[in-house]
Amino acid sequence: MNMLDDLLKLPGAMAAFEFRGSGELLDHRIAHPDRINESVLDLLAHMCAANLSIATMQARGWEKVTGMEGFYPIKQFTLIGFDWSVVVSGLQRENYKQAGKFSLPPFTGVVMANEKADYEAAFAILERKEPVP
Amino acid sequence: MSMIRRLLALDGVNVVCHFRDDGYLLEGYGLMSHNDMGRLAQFARDYRRIAQGNADQLAMFSGMRGWTPPHGWIIRGAKLSLCGVANLVCVVDSTGAPLNEILLELREVSHW
């Protein structure tokens, strides 16, 4: 089953999407077209790419200075908005890197309504071990 | 004549805006609507704070001096670029504009 389809089954899920590290939106699914559209997802993807990069910089610096390891590589970044949350992950890429692949899969994200958001369930899907071809 | 207006005399400078610490547009000149200048001012103020926050963290983690406080920032786009120094921001052409001179002038004007 496609990860985007599974993410869309999460409670309160409104959209699921894939994007490049540079922020370009690649693929997406929208459950509620009346509430979210491709244009918002495109902006969200660019925003989330920036946040993952900043969080990675912070994890790198924190671990170097404090010696407290366990943040890098960042598994997910989540923005908790007023009504909605977005969770994004590049974890599948780590599996590819460990397998010695140079061509990496896209980042993945899901938009959920805060009232029903199950962050742990979103993390679990995003951390699922997908086979590396 | 406003001091910041003289920045428009430099080649490739299309817009120049001066904003308050909270991002409110104080004055703006050039080829842009007043509304868009207000947005530009807000963006420049936000971007400045983010760049400063990231530079602070870089300095904190690396222990390297010389990054903070940052003097300014440049976002270079395909056709247009943004240059920010203190509470000033300019929209300039990406090709042909004398960036070094523009930055020097921005720094000088920002001290007034």
Add this chain to the structure above:
Amino acid sequence: MSIVTDLLAKPGVIAAGEYAYRGDRFSYRGALSEEHARMASIMCRATTMSVNMEASMLESLEPLNGFMPPRGWLVHGPNYSVCVVANVFCLLDNSNSSINEVVGFMRQALANIPADMI
């Protein structure tokens, strides 16, 4: 009880604290050194500033998009996570904490904090 005290009582919470949006002070409790807590508060504040700017840009480009004003953010690492809502941060051990519980508690406890202080 304060929010920080309540957070520390939850399973897997290593440390929790508050930072001023202006960046001039912070307070914390838990298993972190003063210096590390200072660094954590600087990082949390910087990211909060970033997401606020991003949300306001998103709002200006796509009004009423449901993210503005942002409530907080999470960074989920292999062993630890950071959870921030408003100006309160907490550091979690992933092995024995519940992100849902912590986020739910913080969202509720900090629901009425005005966002315009940022």
